[in-house]
């Protein structure tokens with residue numbers, strides 16, 4: 167297994183069907199990224215996007231967004247998914263460790279994430295990696 171930070175100039179070598187398959191496994195709905203839209207996603211300045219590859223096939227994705235808040239800078243981990251045929255092999259853990267090392271290197275104060283309680287596996291996974299549940303309310307305004 168190989169981990170790489172994905173950059174816009176690597177998108178032409180990526181199988182976008184595999185990107186979209188992973189997003190479907192994460193979100194449960196179709197997101198049909200094209201090379202153009204995925205390049206636009208990757209071009210965000212505050213994004214570190216890791217990809218996991220087995221035999222050159224993309225089998226995992228995880229994003230770290232750097233959030234410059236008024237009081238300090240933190241990280242937000244999003245979009246963590248491992249292809250269902252490759253789970254329980256340490257790939258998720260390896261992607262998370264890579265992003266956490268990146269966050270430490272950037273001197274971020276915290277790394278935050280959210281995970282719906284119905285995602286039982288993911289909640290076990292994050293707790294196993296040392297993430298502690300925070301007592302806060304999560305709000306969203308639908309636009």
Ligand SMILES: CC(C)(COP(=O)(O)OP(=O)(O)OC[C@H]1O[C@@H](n2cnc3c(N)ncnc32)[C@H](O)[C@@H]1OP(=O)(O)O)[C@@H](O)C(=O)NCCC(=O)NCCS
Nearest residue numbers: 246247248253254255256257258259281287288290291294
């Ligand atoms: C959550 C997810 C990313 C984990 O990826 P993974 O590569 O299978 O995880 P790892 O093999 O690195 O597991 C690391 C540890 O997490 C825990 N864990 C992972 N899967 C688990 C499961 N099914 N049941 C219990 N614990 C589990 C274990 O402690 C495991 O360590 P161990 O194998 O030494 O016991 C993967 O299950 C996934 O893609 N789920 C669907 C998408 C999703 O829900 N993403 C999170 C959105 S918030």
